[in-house]
Amino acid sequence: xxxxxxxxxxxADSETTLHAATLGLVGLGGGGSHVVQQTGHLGVGGYVVVxxxxxxxxxxxRLIGGRLADLETETxxxxxxxxxxxxxxxxxxxxxRIITIRDSWxxxxxxxxxxxxxxxxxxxxxxxxxxxxxxxxxxxxxxDIGMDVHELGNKKFLIAGQVILSMPGKPCLRCYGxxxxxxxxxxxERYGAAGSHPQVVWSNGVLASTAVGLVTQILTPWFDAPExxxxxxxxxxxxxLPNDRMKFLRGTVCPHHPAEETGDPLFDxxxxxxxxxxxxxxxxEAPTTPVSKKWWARMFTRIINQWWRS
Amino acid sequence: MTVRFKxxxxxxxxxxxxxxxxxxxxxxxxxFISAGLSSADDDLWILAxxxxxxxxxxxxxxxxxxxxxGPDAIRKALQWALSDGVAIFHVHxxxxxxxxxxxxxxxxxxxxxxxxxxxxxxKCPHGALVLSNNSAYGNIWLDGRKPGEPIGCFIExxxxxxxxxxx
Numbered sequence: 001x002x003x004x005x006x007x008x009x010x011x012a013d014s015e016t017t018l019h020a021a022t023l024g025l026v027g028l029g030g031g032g033s034h035v036v037q038q039t040g041h042l043g044v045g046g047y048v049v050v051x052x053x054x055x056x057x058x059x060x061x062r063l064i065g066g067r068l069a070d071l072e073t074e075t076x077x078x079x080x081x082x083x084x085x086x087x088x089x090x091x092x093x094x095x096x097r098i099i100t101i102r103d104s105w106x107x108x109x110x111x112x113x114x115x116x117x118x119x120x121x122x123x124x125x126x127x128x129x130x131x132x133x134x135x136x137x138x139x140x141x142x143x144d145i146g147m148d149v150h151e152l153g154n155k156k157f158l159i160a161g162q163v164i165l166s167m168p169g170k171p172c173l174r175c176y177g178x179x180x181x182x183x184x185x186x187x188x189e190r191y192g193a194a195g196s197h198p199q200v201v202w203s204n205g206v207l208a209s210t211a212v213g214l215v216t217q218i219l220t221p222w223f224d225a226p227e228x229x230x231x232x233x234x235x236x237x238x239x240x241l242p243n244d245r246m247k248f249l250r251g252t253v254c255p256h257h258p259a260e261e262t263g264d265p266l267f268d269x270x271x272x273x274x275x276x277x278x279x280x281x282x283x284x285e286a287p288t289t290p291v292s293k294k295w296w297a298r299m300f301t302r303i304i305n306q307w308w309r310s
Numbered sequence: 311m312t313v314r315f316k317x318x319x320x321x322x323x324x325x326x327x328x329x330x331x332x333x334x335x336x337x338x339x340x341x342f343i344s345a346g347l348s349s350a351d352d353d354l355w356i357l358a359x360x361x362x363x364x365x366x367x368x369x370x371x372x373x374x375x376x377x378x379x380g381p382d383a384i385r386k387a388l389q390w391a392l393s394d395g396v397a398i399f400h401v402h403x404x405x406x407x408x409x410x411x412x413x414x415x416x417x418x419x420x421x422x423x424x425x426x427x428x429x430x431x432x433k434c435p436h437g438a439l440v441l442s443n444n445s446a447y448g449n450i451w452l453d454g455r456k457p458g459e460p461i462g463c464f465i466e467x468x469x470x471x472x473x474x475x476x477x
Contacts, residue, residue, distance in 0.1 A: 109350075111350075113353075116471055117471070137348070137357075138357065139316040139357050139467045140467075141467065167467070167468070168318050168467055169320055169321070217469060218469055218471050219470065220470065221470045227319075227469045259360055260346075260359060260360075261346075262346040262357040262359050263345070263347045263355075263357045263359075264347060267346075267348060267433070267434075269433055270432060270433060272349050272354065272452070273452055275351075275352060276352055276452075
């Protein structure tokens with residue numbers, strides 16, 4: 001019996017598969033921190049966690065893993081959100097592979113390329129669009145979560161959000177109508193003037209849990225799930241329902257991210273070969289790491305060593 | 311260095327489906343996959359974009375091999391590499407299950423035609439793949455003058471994500 005015994009229905013190899021997987025988590029606030037915690041419990045082994053911020057007083061209503069002791073004091077700086085995520089994972093995993101990047105995800109692209117899945121819990125539509133485009137270029141499934149609180153008048157509010165699985169080749173955030181030019185323009189006009197968005201822990205939890213379910217579906221499916229998903233969250237009714245576009249877009253190929261856009265348009269294998277040559281040069285120049293001994297030389301050394309030990 | 315070949319499940323299924331179509335005289339079918347590229351440090355990603363089968367008329371009669379491409383087949387693939395500036399991978403299937411391997415004839419023929427792609431697009435690597443019904447194996451040429459080397463990892467992107475070692 002292992003500690004993952006209660007999730008063995010995910011498959012005989014699920015423990016190995018989950019441990020071998022690497023998850024990119026961009027945005028470690030209210031939504032992303034839930035994903036960190038749950039994937040840690042689930043047994044995902046590899047993480048690239050990216051967020052430029054540190055914990056603040058107003059995060060503590062929802063930042064999973066964050067403690068009051070992590071806040072800035074007169075003598076200590078506030079703890080980075082990536083460090084909080086790292087601590088959370090290390091408390092749940094024996095040998096996790098964690099890369100923390102306290103920076104914009106735009107400066108973490110090399111690490112994110114190595115991820116099997118990217119989960120984005122970012123604040124803006126432009127960040128969503130750019131992150132999805134990056135994921136599509138590298139054929140990485142992208143899961144987007146987001147929520148907002150809308151004022152209805154008379155001191156009434158609506159909590160709403162979405163969870164979207166954007167699988168390469170399948171409908172994207174634009175196909176679904178989440179990203180529109182109008183929204184991007186409005187956001188750009190508000191840039192710098194936006195106040196803090198209302199956020200609450202339970203709604204983030206619902207969306208993040210659903211995202212973790214999708215991560216699990218992609219890695220170790222337990223039923224034949226659809227390859228593209230758009231779920232609408234209504235926090236007032238407590239519902240999470242398939243958006244109608246899921247039905248209408250079935251069988252369509254995404255026109256916004258054509259296959260011709262995959263890869264880096266500036267890639268040049270001659271530059272790559274130069275880099276490899278330089279690395280090889282460094283390796284061969286290092287006196288303590290003889291990596292390319294001939295097989296008979298290695299065998300001879302092993303025999304001599306064994307004889308010497310005996 | 312690790313070379314990873316990524317392809318969507320949808321595209322891979324379409325390729326497998328196409329390669330088992332019967333031909334008038336060839337025993338097997340062949341085609342080409344175009345790919346974009348990306349790197350991080352000394353790791354390389356081959357990102358499959360599209361597939362084009364070799365046209366029925368572009369096979370040569372050669373009973374000593376499963377399929378022999380004529381000069382037009384190669385010319386069209388070279389044209390694709392030139393016009394789109396993409397990496398090109400020759401592909402065929404051996405069917406069955408488990409990791410397939412190249413035959414001696416495959417290796418001999420690849421060493422003839424793959425380096426010719428570097429005359430057309432020097433900025434892209436090129437190569438060859440062989441499929442089974444649930445796996446794949448392949449070689450990549452990073453330079454037209456050096457022999458090809460095995461692709462380290464294959465990733466089929468879909469639900470579920472399926473990855474396997476190529477070496």
